Structure formats: C-alpha cells, structure tokens
Amino acid sequence: MPAIELSGVTRQFSRTRRPALLDVSSKIAQGEIVALVGESGSGKTTFLRILAGLEEPDRGEVRIQGKSMAIGGRRHAFVPPEKRKLGLVFQDGALFPHLNATKNVAYGLKRILPKQEWKERVTECLCLVGLDGKESCYPHELSGGERQRLALARALAPAPDLLLLDEPFSHLDPALRRRLRADIRQILEGIGKTAIIVTHDPEDALAVASRVLILNQGQVVQSGSPSEVYYRPANQYCAERFGPANRVIIGTDQTVGWKRPEEARWIPCEVAGEGYNVSVLDVRQMGPLFEVLVQPEAQPDDQWLCFLKEPGNLTAGEKGRVAWRSTPDPVVWRS
Amino acid sequence: MRKSFVTSLGALCLLFFCSPVLQAQESITLYTQRHYGFDEKVHAQFEEKTGIKVNVVKAGADELIARLGEEGERTPADLFMTADAGTLTRAKEAGVLGTFSNPELTAGVPDFLKDADGAWTAMTYRARVIMYAHDRVKPEELSTYEALADDKWRARVLIRSSSNVYNQSLMTTIIEANGADGALEWAKAVRKNMARPPQGSDRDQIRSVAKGLGDIAVANTYYLGLLETSEEETDRKAAAAVKVFFPNNAGRGSHVNVSGVGVVGVSKKKELAEKFVAFLLSPEVQAQFPENTFEYPAVESIELSEQQKRWGELKADQVPLSTLGKRNAEAVRLFNEAGWE
C-alpha cells in the first residue's frame, strides 16, 4: 500500500487562470522522502496543501495510507486537515508567537495525551531537534535555524504518519542551511517516516530526498532518483532545475541529451580522438575550477558551459574539442 | 476557567437585560417629550399623593409615536405627553391615543386648547411672541407676525430653524390666516430679513438680540422666564435687555401652542392614567407651572406669575390647535420652498 496516492488531481483557483494542478497522478511509497521541485507557480505548494487538506481538489482523488481523503467535487468526502494525522512544517515556521517553545510543541499533544505524557514527549522532541535548554524561549527569541527546528519539532510531536515540509530552509544563510539540512535528513531517516519536501533549491532536493518529483505548470514532468533527474533530465525545464545544463545533439539520429558542465573534458586540437569541435568564447576562474564558455561548431544556436579542472592556458578564440564523460549509472544515493 | 467565565458572563447579561421587566409597585408609564426638571417634581408629588409611581421614557415626540405604533398592544405606555399640539394630533391620527372617558376631566380647559374628540388636552400653553431690544426698537414699530416681512427689518430678525416644531406650528397659523401662497411669500420675506441664517435655540435668539446681532427675535415666552432666572449671569443680563411684544393682539391674537397629554388607547390602566391627567389639571399643580416653567396654565382662573404679568396681556389666537396639526407637512413644504433652512 502506498503512503500517498493521487489520481487525476486537478485544482483551479479561478476560471481565467490556468490550473495550479492539472490531472496529477502519483504514488509515494512508505518511508520515501520525496522532494517536490519546480519553479514558482508550478504547483508544488498546492500539491502539498492538497495533501494537508488546506485546499480541496476540484477533480481527482487523494488517498493517504489507503484511506480516501478527498474526492473532487464531493464535499462530504473531504477529510479536514485536523483529522489527517500529518505533520506540516511551514515556510516561515508559522510558530505561534504567543506561546513559548514548549507550548508550541505541546500544541498538538494536549488533546491526545495526558499531561505527564505530553510533557515527556515535548522534551523528547525538543532534544531530537537539538533545542533542549530553550524550552521557555518565545519564537522571537530564537534564531532563524532554531525556529525552523522548533517548527519541525512541533510537526513531529504528535507522531504523524506523514511529514510535509514547505520550503523549510528558505530564509536561512548557506551555512545554517547546510547544517539544518543534514539534521533534518538524519532525523527523518531516524524515524523512518514518509516525508515530502517542497523546495526550489536543487541542493535541498538532491541532498535530502530519495526521490524527486519535478513539476511544471501543474503537471509532473519527471520523477526519479536524485542522480537520475540530475544526470538524465527529461527536458530543458527539468535540466535547469539543478543548475546549468548543456544541450548536446548526440550521434546521427539527432537525439537531444543534456550534459552537466562538470562532465566536460577538454581535448586540445593536436590530440586525436572523440569529441565535438568547439571554439572558446570566454574563460573565468571560479575557485578551483575554470568556467569555460564554448561555441560548438555543429550547434550554432547553443553555447556550452564547461567546468574544467586544468584547462592549461586556454584563451578566448582558441579552438579545440569537448568530450562528454559517459553519464554515471543512476545511483540510488541512499537506499 | 474559560467556561466559567462564559457562564458567568451569560448569567450577568440575563440578569442585566431582564432587570427592568421586574417591577412590583403600582405604576403608570409616561412617554414624554418634555425635558423639564420640574416635571419630575410633579411626578414625585403625584406618587406622594396617590402612591402611584410614574415611569418615564423621554424622547422626541415623533420617535415616541413611532415607538408606540411599533409596540402596538404590548406597549407599556399609559400616557403620551408632548410640547406641541401638532404631534398630539399626529398621535391621534396614528391611532395610538384613546379618548378620555369623562368629559368633565377637562372641563376647566378652554375648547381651543383641547382636542374636540377628547383625545388629548393641554396642561399648559405658551405664546410665540416677538422680543425686541428695548434700546433700539420702539414697541410702536411692531404690530403683527405678517409685518415681519416688511423691508425695514432687513437683516434684523432672529429666528430659529424651520426644523423646529414651534416655527412649524406658527407657520400653520400663517397659512390658516393668509392661505398657502401668502404664507410662502411671508416665509420668503422673513428669510430675507433674518440677521443670520437660522440656527441655535430660542434662547440663543434672545441672547443674540441682547448682544446686538439683531434687533428682534421670535421666541416662546417661557424661554425669557427661564433666562431671567438662569444660573448664568450673562443670561440674566440678556433677559433684561429685551422686552416682549404680543403680535396680532389687535387681530386674531398671538400664536399659542400647548404642552398636552393624552391617554394611550391600548393602556390597561386607563383609570390610573386619567387620575394623573386630573392631577395635572388640578389647581394645586396648575398653579405651580407659571412659577416654575413660566408657561401659561391651561385651566383658566389660575393666577399668573410675576414675570408673566410683567410681559403684558396675552390675547391667544383661538384657532383650534387640533386643526393646525394637520397642516404640519404643508408648513414644512412651504419652508423648504422658501429656502428657510
């Protein structure tokens, strides 16, 4: 039984605008950590909110743990968010400003557990996210990262079957983001819960998720393991989600492939072998790597970006060849 | 904690809102327009004498008529009292007033001061007169209301807004005497003669005459009496600066209006209510009005107060007041036409 099953879900906010979600069908297995990726307005937040019960689908059905939660157009079949037993971490935390850390975490527990037990549970959850010692702090007294972790603790406290995270790392600086990302992955792996993370940051998706769903204009355009979506994007849109990608026309049958800049290899003119003839347009040093912009001769409409470790003394105007390493086999980054 | 708060709040509300319903003593309820402190003393005297408590609702006359109409048979009111014959007539026409069971009750009141069908009776009346600055105006220059339209009064007349019912009832007598067209011309001319656009109360008109903003004011007599006995010294001085002229004394007489009272038709305590009316018309109460509110007592043969004697001899316009009430809307329409705000 899949943890989540969407069939033909459509959500349209107003008649004049295109739908936020259009006929989306998807299954998510137990224990999977899925990242939803897409540009803003692609429907990823709506996806999450429909799962959480904060939006109702216009058409299609949502099932969680095998139970039907909402059927488009049938109001009585709708299960309100409070009955869905899931945890949601909001973009800005959405912490209750009038409650301290303990009370924030206890919010969802008071109704289901007796006092002694919820107190223990709160302590447990705060420890889990590393906030022990900050029990009596109010949200505005915490730092950005602490607030996000508090939000996570609050969502985890009632032991939900399913955890949804909406851009949990936005508004954080890179270092904090990296640390929190690691923390969250550890926590999620530790408790073995199904989780869905909405993010626009490719690193979040690649580092935390076991599977990535790419959405565009309300539709799922690619689904696969992080390395699969990274190295074998289905189209330009998917490719661009994870940084620069170069369009390469392969072989005689003119199939289009996408190559990442770090897959490039420079072959000087004098060395014989495979590769595409190119001329160098620009060279810039970026830390240990060199960013080289080249013009492939066979594709006058495209420019390729290559990250090269030791390009020698390449200068603009120089001619040579670029070869692409064969794409590594799709690896499930974490089983 | 929250629950107990809500319960106690609810209980409090219930107690609070229901409290006026629970009253035991024998009582009558009076809807009145009159705002005079003296009336309360009269009510107290009545309670002392008969043991009947008078409950009072004070509001505008027309609002009270509307309220009586909406409350219908369940109204707590037994009596309706206003300071204008027009509203009494309107109340009668709206069907909220009954008739006095005993015509003897109002025997002492002259016919023109009470309703022909016995729906209401005056308890006092007041004259709407001209008050002039005695240092600038000679009484010989004054004659009638109609003469106020004369050009010689350009920018010298002070009179209040036509929204006021006293002016409206004065207008009805003008219509009665001169016809609608004549009344319209009169209103236009008087409006032109005003020393300033109509504003303030009758008292303010008298004060302004004293200050010299205008030379004559049209006001009710008792206001002068109230100013003469005011708590404020400037008011007493203002009162000393003007004298009363009774217009149309040579003709139909000065315009008078009444404070009157009627019994509410659906009242269940008509007997008690009529007892109160009788009390109001009794010599002991009637004799107190001239001294306290400076109104003329409705019952003839009652001694007037010092001030009233000093103002001069009043000859009242005898046109039945109940007929005037019917012309009220017309009066307002003419005021509108004349541009008298």
Add this chain to the structure above:
Amino acid sequence: MAVLAYLFQPAAEWTHLVRTVLATYTWNTVIVVFGVVVLSMLLAVPSAWFVSRYEFWGRDWLSWALVLPLAIPTYVSGFVFYRGTEAATDFLIWVKLNVGIDAYFAAELGIRYGLLMIALAAVLYPYVYLACRASFAQQGKGPIEAARCLGRSRKSVFFSVALPMARPALAAGGLLVVMEVINDYGAVNIFGVPTLTEGIFRTWFNMGDKVSALRLAGVVMFVVAGLLLIEQFLRGRARYVETEGALAVPQRECLERWRQLRVLLWCLVPLVIGFCIPVIRLASWAVMYLKENGWGSLPFGEAFLRGTGLAVVTAIVVTLIATFFIYAVRLKRCHYRRCANRVANLGYTMPGTVVAVGVMAVFGAFDRASEAFLPVISGTLLAIAFAYFVRFFAIPSQLIRSGMDRMGKPLEEASRVLGERPLNTFLRVNVPLLRGAIFAAAMLMFVDILKELPLTLILRPANFETLATIAFSLAKEGRLQACALPSLMIIAISGIGLAFMQRWMSHLDRVTSRKEDCEC
C-alpha cells in the same frame, strides 16, 4: 435591507424634496464632510508621524493622550464650540455696521461653518490618528532609509514615501470620520447647518413621509458606498503593506532640542483643541454649577451605573460576536457571507434614528410572532443592545478583520494540521493573538455606546437614563452649566478607558517585539 426596499417605492414628497432642498442638504453634507476630513488629517497625520518616528520629551504620554478627544461626544463639542460664535459677535456687528450686510453674511457663514468643522474635526481626528500611527509603526525602516539614501530630506521622505504608504490607513480612518460626520445630528443642528441627516429627520417626522426619508438615507448610503469604491479604484493594484518584518518596531530617531520643541508643539495642537478646550470649558461650567447648587444635587449615580453597565456588557458581547463572525467569514470565503459582512457594516452608515426605527419594527414583529411563549422584548435593554449591535457592528468587525488579515493564514493552518478543529483553533490561536485588537474594539465600542444618543433615547425602557441622555436633556433645556457635569463624567469614563487601552496596547507591543531603545 428594509431600508433598501423602501428606495423603490413611490414617495409622495420626493419630487418636492429634489426640487427644493436636496441640493442644499447634499451640498452642506459634502462641504462639512470634506472640511472635517481635511482638518482631521491635518491634525492627525503630523502628530501620528512624529509620535511613531521621533523620540522627544513627552512622546510616551502624548502617544496615548492624543486619542483622548475621542471621549468627547460630537454634540458636547458642538455646544462648547458654538459658544465660540458668540465671541465673534462683536466682530460681526462691526462688519455689519462698517462693511456692509453682504460681507456680514459671508463672514457669519464662514465663522459658523469653520467652527462647526473644527468642533467635529477636533473630536473625530483620533480615528485617523490611530490608523496612521499603526501604519507608520508598521512601515518598517527599509523604504524610508532607502529614500534617505537617495538623497531625500526628512520632510520629502514623509511626503514621497511614508504618506503614500499610509494611504490605506488614511482612507480607513478618513472613512470612519466621514461616517461619523454624516451621522452627526447634534452638532450640525446646533450650528444650523442642515445636512442630509437633518433632512431625514425633517422629512420623516415633520412631513410624515417615511419613504422619502428613507430614500434620503439611501442617498447617504450610496455616497458612502461610492467613496469606498473610489478608494478601492484609486488604490488599484498597488500594495502598501510590507508583509515581512511587519512586527519589528522601527527605531525612533532622536531630535535636537529645538526640534523636539517644535515637534512637541505640533503634537500639542490637536490635544489642546480637541481635549483641553472643551474639558476646561465644561469644567468651568461645572464648577459654577456646583458653587450654586452644591454636590447634593447630583442625580446621576444611577444613570452612571446603568449606562456604564449597559455599555460594558454590550461592548463585550458584540465584540465577541464580531470576532466570531469575522472568523467564520475568513474560514469560508463564500459570497453570501461576504455580502452579509457588507450589509452588517451598513449599520454604521445609517443614522441612529433610522436604525432605531428598524430595530423597533423587527422586535415588534418578533413579539407579535412569539406572543404565546416569550415575554415582550421591545422596550427592554435587549432591544437597545441589539440596536447598538446593528449600529456599531462595523467598529469591532473592521478592527478585528484588519488584525486577522495581518495575522496571516499559516498560523491557523498550522493549528488545523496539528489536529485542532476550527473552533478550537479560533480559541487557542486567533483569540490570544488578537487580544489586543479585540480589547481595542471592545473599548471603542464601549466609548461609542457611552456617547450614543438617538438610539438610546428612542429605545430605552421607562426611567432608564444614561449619562448621555441626561446631558442631552439638560442641554436641551439650555442648562449648559448643569449639563457640563454629566458630559464631564462621560468624558472621564471614556477617557480613562481609552488611556487604559492605549497603555495596554503599547505594553503588548513591547512584549511581542523587542523594543530597541533610543540611545540619546
């Protein structure tokens, strides 16, 4: 709705009204409304700006004291300021004798209209002040600092950035002022300026034409609705609210001494006009009265208790209902609920008397229907309370709605996802977070009810007096000195209430957001 139905019935006097007085009424209304709004903005906006942006001596108490004029009913300020026309009498007589009668009429008109506008603006400006102060406090430093960096002076920043950003607040506050002015009956009556509201009274009661009167009320409502639409249209798509960091209290700038003085004087002007002058005047009358009559003659003990009790209970109940109502509307953005919301707010645009008669009709019908099993409700306090509810519902509903809009949806959603039903979410999240707004709404309601006159006069049960009705009947008798005492008591009670509210709210501000002290 009943009023709307009347609009389409044949009306006997309507053509007569249109031909004669409608233009005057409308013109007077427009002039007075315009003048009062402009004056209130002049009084309110600079002081709100200074109080929220600069640190100067007296800022703390000024920031709440500037709200105090709200405690003074318009009819009281009306008769206090009308006395001012008497001061001008000598000047007018001089003009009349020396310049000519036309000049005299013009001068008289100018002085009267001017004083009327001042009398109204002086006690109504706090509506604009409150809205602007909140807006200025929320604007955040960003745009203003950006403008300063772009080379604008303090003054020019105010006009080019802060003021435009505060426009929704200006509009909201201004709209309240407009409605108060349109509904005012006391002050315009004293000054002899017939507005549409006076026209309604006159047509209804003196001409006996209910339908035309209600049509006039309809005209008033259309004017207000028109103003609302124009505002929304002008606002267009521009957004004025910075959503992020809305809670941060901006640091207030310190000023040099002489500038402090200047700012202080600016802020004192509205306070003096709106509060000190009326209160001192009333106090002197009250002293005169007490000298002659002594303390024994105070008959308002009971009125004080009953009126205040009614105001407290009604304010609390109505505010609670309003909070609940707003939440319900927010929960489900259905069309009919939004319409219900609009209709409920209409009560504020209707003159009190119209509301009163409508409420009487409703309860009359209800009583007739429930004769068998329920006691009569007409003429009880319940009827009054209901009328207050209809009349003033807009106040708590506006305040609480803006509070809820600012709160943002995620908090509620978080609560729902954490397993709380909507009702519990409301009690555990919305209510505690909005307690400032709820308290403020209840307080404003309380003050308004305490001052309220026409409804109370018409609907009250027998022997029921409030301070306002006593003050009114004494003023009607012309006993200004005696009337000063209950008026002062109204002002004192509502003043204390308002001051308390202001202090408490600023305390809340300090708790929820760290206050950065000004380092002078």
